[in-house]
Amino acid sequence: MSESERKNPEPIDYNRLFEGIRDFKTNEFIPRQQFFEELGQQQSPHTLFIGCSDSRVIPNLVTKTIPGELFVVRNIANLVPLYDKNSETFVATSAVIEYAVKQLNVTNIVICGHSNCGGCAALYYDKELKQLPHTKKWLELASPVKKIVEEKIAKNKISLDERNSFTEKINVVEQMNHLMKYPYIRKRVKEGTLTIMGWYYHIEEGEIYNYDKKKRRFIRVE
């Protein structure tokens, strides 16, 4: 939805994908066959990673983690649905959260936003969203974020130029708050058996900024 995302992709040569599969088998799988055989039996991921569907956000790449470590859900703008005890809305993401925490007992949740996020930018493009009804519906989840940002702009606390990056960051904090409204998450956080982290991935810089709850700002991971 941002300019950089609008250019149409070159058609993919399918052989490149098949070549990638053969390369994986030869250079990744065979040298570590025993690891994959054990991994095939079970998973015990330590972290639920909630990230954006954006093609540039690759959880295992930026954290240098291996298969079996991250349980991942990615959606447009890395949103967490508000807790709904009747399980009627936005279940694709809330089911992943429930399964990761209650069934797999992950001990950490990461919400990861990123720079130049098309989903966050789309909050301000009502006209374009008319032809994307499902995206529009999904982004309703970010309406509290939009409200916070618009109030800051109205009070001149941030400029229009800063709007998108501010939205991307405040969105991470808001989704962390949404997680704390899930009773089984709040309970585990209070018991000390679950931590929640908020990250901001700056793609061009190759940096990740971690949200410091006490200082209420993002601090670059050194």
Ligand SMILES: [Zn+2]
């Ligand atoms: Zn995004």
